[in-house]
Amino acid sequence: MASILEPLLDKQGGTRKSSSWYRNAVSSMADKITARKLMNSGKLIGRPSTGRLNMFFYDPKTKAKLPYYDTFPLVLPIEAFRGGFVGINFHYLPPLIRFRLLEKLHGQYGTSGNLSEKTRLDVSWSRVKNMSFIKPTIKKYLFKQVRSQFLRIDADEAAIAVYLPVQRFVGATSNKIYSDSRRNY
Numbered sequence: 001m002a003s004i005l006e007p008l009l010d011k012q013g014g015t016r017k018s019s020s021w022y023r024n025a026v027s028s029m030a031d032k033i034t035a036r037k038l039m040n041s042g043k044l045i046g047r048p049s050t051g052r053l054n055m056f057f058y059d060p061k062t063k064a065k066l067p068y069y070d071t072f073p074l075v076l077p078i079e080a081f082r083g084g085f086v087g088i089n090f091h092y093l094p095p096l097i098r099f100r101l102l103e104k105l106h107g108q109y110g111t112s113g114n115l116s117e118k119t120r121l122d123v124s125w126s127r128v129k130n131m132s133f134i135k136p137t138i139k140k141y142l143f144k145q146v147r148s149q150f151l152r153i154d155a156d157e158a159a160i161a162v163y164l165p166v167q168r169f170v171g172a173t174s175n176k177i178y179s180d181s182r183r184n185y
Helices: 006-012 019-028 035-041 095-109 132-137 155-161 174-183
Strands: 043-045 053-055 074-081 084-089 138-142 150-153
Touching: 035 053, 053 155, 074 138, 084 132, 095 132, 095 155, 132 138, 132 174, 150 155
Parallel strands: none
Antiparallel strands: 043 150, 053 074, 053 150, 074 084, 084 138
């Protein structure tokens, strides 16, 4: 099954592009991209893929206590625990900062050379816990609260995925959440 990201991957031409290229390319097709379309067009798996970004529908157990939350997170799992996992939810950062974080993680914990569907990041809590700007993105996810399969985002699609306007925040606007995140890093 072809990915909804295929048109952008074709434009990419197998080379890494600048953040402005990704931002412009994604904005050109933003009205065609929805969370549901993404889920229907990608590589769905039963558990989150470690070392890769994952998207899924989520209903937080403690949502009544949360000021806001994301019901369609874009997460890089960093630690497993019984019944769930901890991950970096890129949606809590503005898109350009998401891209820079992705580049930093690929540079420090990725593999050198071309990105492919086989590329994985070797990221763990012990490696990122001292990165101050990561703090607002660290979230705990319970498998019982996951409401879909996991959409695996391969490394060659990750730069596109961080710019997709598919976050589904409840309780606050994206701008409010980005502002709060900047205060916390």
